[in-house]
Amino acid sequence: MDEIISYAKANPKKLTVSISGKNQLLAVKKLESLTGIEVTTVMQGSGNDSLKAILGGHVDLALMEKNFAAQVEGQGVTTIASFGAERLSVIPDVPTCKELGYDVVSSTYRVILAPKDVPQDICDKITATIKKVSSTPEFQKKMLDMNELYKFQDAAQVTESMKGDMDFTEGAKELF
8 A cells, every 4th residue: 555655646646546436536535635645536337347447457446345355356456455444354354544554434334214203112123123133143144145344333323423424525525
């Protein structure tokens, strides 16, 4: 990663980075801001398009979801780092950017929503059931088999995560 940063500093905008979403663009912009580099992002329509771009040699780097890690193995592509908050189980030997000294974290998560008029006791029961089921060894194994990093969060924790993402996105406006 340090070599990439050094190269990008010496060659502004020459390094091409394939991305396929706004969160990836924000992560790249934050990395640029922290390191003083400028890269050229190439927006793709999907992660599959980013995969084709890196495998085809059309870009220097690609930001892709963790499920692509297995697909690039043995294809002449090296996984350098992740933008995750912690190391990913599918690539446990790959450090996070934060571990490498670059404070950039970008994670994807899914939430379950209910209409605002659903009684709190019903929401609490749904939450308890999800927590119970997702704590079972069978569920955890299924997540690992699908290369998913699963971490249960209750409503307060999800709200805090979303607030952090909103703050990051709001602060990122100055990067454009």
